Each structure stands twice: as structure tokens, then as C-alpha cells.
Amino acid sequence: MALLEIKNLQASVDGRDILKGLDLTVNKGEVHAIMGPNGSGKSTLAHVLAGKPGYEVTDGSVTFEGSDLLSMEPDERAARGMFLAFQYPIEIPGVTTMTFLRTALNAQRKTRGEPELTVPEFMKRQRDAASKLSIDPEMLRRAVNVGFSGGEKKRNEILQMALLEPKLCVLDETDSGLDIDALKVVADGVNRLRSPERAMIVITHYQRLLNHIVPDVVHVLSRGRIVKTGGKELALELEAKGYAGYQDEAA
Amino acid sequence: MNADVHPIRTAAETALIESFAARKATLPGGKAFAAQREAAFRQFEQQGLPHRRVEEWKYTDLRALMRDAKPVAAAPGAAEKARAKEAGRIAAGIEPRRLVFVDGAFAPEMSDLAALEPGLTVTSLAQALAAGDADVAARLGASSTANGDIALALNTAFMGDGAVLRVAPGATVERPIHLAFVYVGESPAAVFARSLAVIGKGARAMLVESHEGPAALDYQVNTALDLVVEDSAHVDHVKLTGEGSAALHLSTLVAEIGAHARFNTFAFSTGGAVVRNQMFVRCAGKESNLRVAGATLLRGKQHVDTTLVVDHALGGCESRETFKSVLDDESRAIFQGKIIVRPDAQKTDARMASHALLLSDTAESANKPELEIFADDVQCGHGATSGAIDENLKFYLMARGIPEHEAEALLIESFVGEAVEAIEHAGLREVLMETVRDWLKGRA
Numbered sequence: 001m002a003l004l005e006i007k008n009l010q011a012s013v014d015g016r017d018i019l020k021g022l023d024l025t026v027n028k029g030e031v032h033a034i035m036g037p038n039g040s041g042k043s044t045l046a047h048v049l050a051g052k053p054g055y056e057v058t059d060g061s062v063t064f065e066g067s068d069l070l071s072m073e074p075d076e077r078a079a080r081g082m083f084l085a086f087q088y089p090i091e092i093p094g095v096t097t098m099t100f101l102r103t104a105l106n107a108q109r110k111t112r113g114e115p116e117l118t119v120p121e122f123m124k125r126q127r128d129a130a131s132k133l134s135i136d137p138e139m140l141r142r143a144v145n146v147g148f149s150g151g152e153k154k155r156n157e158i159l160q161m162a163l164l165e166p167k168l169c170v171l172d173e174t175d176s177g178l179d180i181d182a183l184k185v186v187a188d189g190v191n192r193l194r195s196p197e198r199a200m201i202v203i204t205h206y207q208r209l210l211n212h213i214v215p216d217v218v219h220v221l222s223r224g225r226i227v228k229t230g231g232k233e234l235a236l237e238l239e240a241k242g243y244a245g246y247q248d249e250a251a
Numbered sequence: 252m253n254a255d256v257h258p259i260r261t262a263a264e265t266a267l268i269e270s271f272a273a274r275k276a277t278l279p280g281g282k283a284f285a286a287q288r289e290a291a292f293r294q295f296e297q298q299g300l301p302h303r304r305v306e307e308w309k310y311t312d313l314r315a316l317m318r319d320a321k322p323v324a325a326a327p328g329a330a331e332k333a334r335a336k337e338a339g340r341i342a343a344g345i346e347p348r349r350l351v352f353v354d355g356a357f358a359p360e361m362s363d364l365a366a367l368e369p370g371l372t373v374t375s376l377a378q379a380l381a382a383g384d385a386d387v388a389a390r391l392g393a394s395s396t397a398n399g400d401i402a403l404a405l406n407t408a409f410m411g412d413g414a415v416l417r418v419a420p421g422a423t424v425e426r427p428i429h430l431a432f433v434y435v436g437e438s439p440a441a442v443f444a445r446s447l448a449v450i451g452k453g454a455r456a457m458l459v460e461s462h463e464g465p466a467a468l469d470y471q472v473n474t475a476l477d478l479v480v481e482d483s484a485h486v487d488h489v490k491l492t493g494e495g496s497a498a499l500h501l502s503t504l505v506a507e508i509g510a511h512a513r514f515n516t517f518a519f520s521t522g523g524a525v526v527r528n529q530m531f532v533r534c535a536g537k538e539s540n541l542r543v544a545g546a547t548l549l550r551g552k553q554h555v556d557t558t559l560v561v562d563h564a565l566g567g568c569e570s571r572e573t574f575k576s577v578l579d580d581e582s583r584a585i586f587q588g589k590i591i592v593r594p595d596a597q598k599t600d601a602r603m604a605s606h607a608l609l610l611s612d613t614a615e616s617a618n619k620p621e622l623e624i625f626a627d628d629v630q631c632g633h634g635a636t637s638g639a640i641d642e643n644l645k646f647y648l649m650a651r652g653i654p655e656h657e658a659e660a661l662l663i664e665s666f667v668g669e670a671v672e673a674i675e676h677a678g679l680r681e682v683l684m685e686t687v688r689d690w691l692k693g694r695a
Binding site: 050051052053073074075077078079084086089090092093094095099100103104105107108111143160164 | 648
């Protein structure tokens with residue numbers, strides 16, 4: 001059984017149709033890249049998968065390990081192993097990163113019927129994960145993303161991903177706003193999480209992220225549909241030729 | 252306003268007049284203080300209870316809200332004191348020096364009066380007035396900022412007991428002093444408590460006040476604290492209002508701040524049916540630092556009015572006023588904040604903010620900031636917001652696996668937590684946050 005199966009997905013935002021019949025199958029262990037021009041529906045796909053309010057699915061289905069993902073609340077999706085790394089991580093004043101991570105991890109464990117982690121157990125996991133991402137422990141005591149640089153916010157997303165150990169990671173334009181050094185730290189963090197048990201969907205506009213996170217499959221999304229699928233060389237072709245040809249094709 | 256004559260008294264007004272006539276001869280302070288009581292009561296008689304056409308009470312129409320005046324509470328007996336054993340338990344975690352007031356009367360045998368720190372003296376107001384303490388008499392009612400307020404005038408007229416604290420110049424009292432007020436009566440009565448704290452030059456002290464009582468009993472509390480913070484003193488003050496669900500609670504803080512002083516006050520309210528928390532703070536010296544903050548968590552039909560006047564008389568003072576309220580059901584929070592900058596208060600830096608978080612469509616918040624600036628080289632600002640829980644924040648938390656109810660609780664906690672940060676004492680911050688978490692557990 002596929003980990004994620006999207007069939008004829010159609011979705012609208014504020015009455016505008018964005019996804020217009022998207023099909024995608026992702027198996028365990030695979031890394032899929034989804035590339036496409038601005039406005040093609042990349043972020044909408046990410047938000048529909050995570051269950052963001054305001055995104056209305058008008059047709060089609062999404063199953064996650066055989067269960068209907070679209071009928072689940074966002075927290076249930078997360079507990080089942082769905083993770084969205086946000087393009088624009090949200091600042092949460094007053095909640096420390098540490099409290100946030102511990103609350104999230106224990107909430108997921110509780111939903112899954114697993115025992116909650118004790119504070120020392122959690123602290124150890126957090127410390128280990130943070131050091132691999134060169135995250136200053138001081139940052140964990142600050143409010144979530146408040147006053148963080150763009151690079152710190154993205155690293156914080158990857159830290160959450162590492163601690164929550166999801167089955168499917170959706171990375172929404174994780175490369176946006178990163179300089180090359182920060183990009184490398186983030187990509188290394190993502191690569192460490194690659195495993196035969198985990199799949200990833202890497203959404204990006206540019207090919208450069210895919211030099212660091214090498215995908216198994218590359219899809220081109222245009223006007224709400226996947227219009228071409230190929231190997232990692234497809235990303236290089238897009239980088240050289242741009243998206244112009246695909247926009248015409250989808251028209 | 253002085254043309255405002257009330258030929259017809261309300262039941263509450265009539266009861267107060269009768270009660271004062273019957274009691275005035277036996278109230279502490281005797282003849283020496285009688286004139287002061289009379290003068291204060293005369294103010295009330297002339298103006299009656301404040302109502303919606305009195306600007307300062309616009310949102311808390313006391314004449315309508317106070318249907319009757321309860322009889323003044325009798326002196327507590329052994330049974331009452333036994334019921335008051337747990338008074339002030341909320342602050343037990345910080346191991347304060349607890350002074351207990353049962354139905355408005357000081358209970359020395361229940362209070363921790365052992366090994367008072369050098370420089371600290373504690374007496375009761377009733378004792379001080381009975382002993383003819385001229386200093387106490389002079390200080391009560393000395394405020395120009397609070398002058399004319401009817402709630403305070405009624406307190407001055409009826410006050411029975413309270414604490415008189417003095418910290419000598421230069422003394423440091425590390426251990427927080429906790430004034431624990433509790434109403435334990437089985438039928439509704441009225442309590443008029445008045446306290447005075449004089450913190451000498453360069454002294455350091457921390458005061459905690461707590462107010463509590465039984466649920467579903469419509470008792471009435473009128474409490475006031477006169478706080479004198481002399482030059483270079485450093486004072487923290489936290490007031491916890493956890494009155495019973497049907498109580499009427501009127502509270503006045505009158506603070507007079509000297510030069511180069513630090514004063515932090517925080518008002519935390521979760522209890523009471525109708526609460527008026529008024530604070531009159533006057534910067535009488537130069538270059539002092541003030542933090543005036545508060546948090547209010549309300550549900551049901553609770554009504555809490557925070558009315559603040561910060562009067563900058565002399566220059567170079569910095570004041571920060573930050574108030575937050577969380578409102579569920581049909582509750583109502585009012586914030587009226589006035590900053591006055593007098594002509595001699597150049598270089599004043601004052602910033603006021605009030606924020607309301609509405610958890611239901613039927614909750615209501617009213618914000619009325621006022622700036623009266625008579626100096627030309629000052630920085631003054633205010634901001635007010637009112638809104639529901641941010642859906643984007645909630646989604647972010649839920650996307651990490653936190654269920655909706657818990658995500659909301661975390662966001663509410665952090666909203667209140669930002670205000671609570673103003674309290675310097677870490678243990679007390681934790682006391683408050685624990686109360687916030689308890690409150691959240693009671694949320695449907």
C-alpha cells in the first residue's frame with residue numbers, strides 16, 4: 001500500500017479553483033520533488049495535506065496509509081505521521097520553543113496511545129537534535145520563532161521534524177530566504193532524516209535545493225495539475241529552460 | 252457634575268446612610284478621626300453612588316449594579332476564624348509572611364508575626380486609629396489623584412481594619428508580605444478594609460494581597476491600600492482578586508512614588524461578579540521607574556473594570572502600563588487608563604497598552620485610553636487591541652499534533668504570560684501561571 005495516494009484532488013481558496021485534478025502516489029522511502037512556477041498550486045497542495053482551514057477540497061481523495069486524510073483534523077494528521085515544514089514559520093509570542101516541542105511531542109504520543117516522555121528524556125532528545133542542526137540551546141528557551149532570523153526559523157522547522165519523527169515530510173519552499181550556508185545546514189538536517197520508512201515531498205521553485213536533497217522523482221506542477229514526471233535530471237532541465245513550456249502545455 | 256442632585260435615593264444609598272449613622276460612633280479612631288470619616292461620607296451623600304453619567308464610572312454603573320448595601324460584617328468569632336484557615340493559600344508556594352484578615356478584621360493569632368525583619372513593623376489599622384496615630388490619619392486620604400472618588404470615600408467613612416506596614420529607610424525585607432483577606436460569612440455582609448504601607452527611603456519590600464470568599468454569596472467588599480514609596484525605594488505589589496462568584500469587589504490602590512524609586516504593581520483578577528480595580532498612581536519625584544500591569548480572566552457574566560490614573564507630576568519618570576484580559580461567555584472587561592503629564596514632568600516616557608482576547612461572540616471588552624499632556628518634551632503612547640484567537644497560530648500548533656482545545660489553552664496561557672512577565676518574583680509568576688492553568692481547565 002502506498003504511504004500517500006492523491007487522486008483527482010481539486011481544491012479552492014476563497015472561491016478560486018487552485019488544484020484541478022492532481023494525482024500523486026508516494027511510497028515509503030521515496031523523496032519526491034514538486035516544482036512549478038509561482039501560482040501553480042504548490043503551497044496549496046502543502047496546506048491541503050496539512051489541513052489548513054480555508055482550503056476547500058471540492059473533489060478527489062487523499063489517503064494516508066489507507067485512511068482518509070481529508071476527514072482528519074490537523075492534529076490527528078500530525079499524530080498519524082504527517083508533517084508540514086512551513087514556508088513561513090509562525091511566531092508564537094509567550095510560548096517557549098521547548099514548551100511547544102514537548103507539548104507537541106507528548107500530544108502526538110498520547111493520541112497514538114504511547115506513554116508521554118518524561119522531562120529528562122525529552123530534554124536529551126531535544127539537545128541531541130538541536131546540536132545536529134547547530135541550534136544554540138539558548139534559542140530553545142526563547143519564544144517560538146520570535147526574533148529568529150530566516151535561517152533560524154527554517155532550522156527550527158527541521159528540528160521539529162527530527163523530534164516528531166513523521167512518516168511523511170512535506171517541505172514547502174524550505175529553501176526560500178536561505179543563504180547558501182543556511183541552506184546546507186537545513187539540507188543536511190533533512191538528509192539525515194531520510195530513511196526507508198520515511199517519505200518526503202520537497203516543494204520548491206528552484207533547482208538549487210535539489211543539489212543538496214537529491215530526489216528520486218521530480219514532478220512539474222502547473223495550473224493545479226502534475227504535467228510531467230521524471231527523474232532528478234528533470235530538475236536540471238527546468239533550471240536550464242524555465243517553466244515557460246509547461247505553462248503552455250497546461251493551457 | 253456638582254449640580255447633579257438625587258432627590259430619590261436608591262435602596263443601597265439609603266442603607267449606607269442608615270448604616271453610617273448607626274455605626275459612626277463605634278468605628279475605630281473615635282473623635283480624632285470622626286471628622287475625616289464625616290467629610291468622606293458627606294461626599295458620598297452629595298453625589299450618591301457613581302452611575303453611568305459619571306465619566307470615570309461610565310462602564311460600571313454602580314448605582315445599577317449595587318442593588319442593596321449589605322450590613323457591615325460583624326467581628327469574626329472562633330467559627331469564622333476556623334473557616335479562614337486556608338486564606339491566601341494561592342500564594343503558599345512563595346512562603347510569604349502571611350497576615351490574615353477575616354471578614355475585614357485582622358486576625359493576629361492566625362498571622363505570621365514571628366521574627367519580623369529589622370526595620371519592619373506591622374500593626375492593624377484599627378489599633379493604629381484607636382491609638383490616635385496621627386501619621387496614619389494624615390496619610391489616609393492625602394492623595395490628590397484619588398480625590399473625590401466615591402468608592403474610596405465610602406471606604407474612608409466605613410473602614411474598620413486592615414494592615415499598617417512600615418519598612419524603615421534602607422531596610423530590605425526579602426520575604427514577601429502577604430495580606431490575605433477572606434470573607435467567610437454565611438450570609439451576605441459588607442467589608443470595608445483599609446491598609447497603609449510606608450516603604451522608607453532606599454528600602455526594599457514586596458507586598459502580595461489576596462481577596463477571596465465563598466461562591467454564590469453576594470457579599471460586598473470595599474478594600475483600599477495606600478502605598479507610599481519613598482525616594483529610591485523598590486517595591487513590588489501584586490493583588491490577586493479571587494472573590495466568590497457573586498461578590499461585589501471595589502478596590503482602590505493609591506500609590507505615591509518618590510524620586511529614583513522602582514514600583515511594580517500587578518492586578519490579577521479571576522473572581523467576583525462585579526469587580527472595580529482602580530489604581531491611582533502618582534509620580535511625585537523625578538526619574539522613577541513604574542510598571543503597572545494586570546491580567547484578567549473572566550467567564551460567565553463576570554464584569555471587571557480596571558481603571559487607572561498615572562499622574563506624572565515631576566519629570567524623567569518611565570512608566571509602562573500593560574493590561575491583558577481573556578473573556579469567555581458573556582463576560583465583560585473594561586480598561587480605562589489615563590496618563591497625566593504635568594507641566595513639570597518633562598522627559599516623561601509613558602507607554603500604555605491594553606489587549607483583550609475574546610473567546611466567545613458574546614464577550615465584550617471596552618478600552619478607553621486617555622492622555623493628558625501638559626509638558627512639551629515627553630514620549631507618551633497607548634495602544635489597544637481586541638480580538639479572537641489567531642487562527643494561523645492555532646493551525647501551526649495543531650499541525651504539530653496539538654489538539655484544538657490544548658492549542659487554544661497554550662495560546663491563552665502565552666497571551667496572559669506576556670503580561671505576567673512584568674512581575675519580578677519568579678515564584679509569584681509561577682503562582683499566577685498555575686492559576687491561569689487552573690482557570691483553563693475549567694473551560695468547556
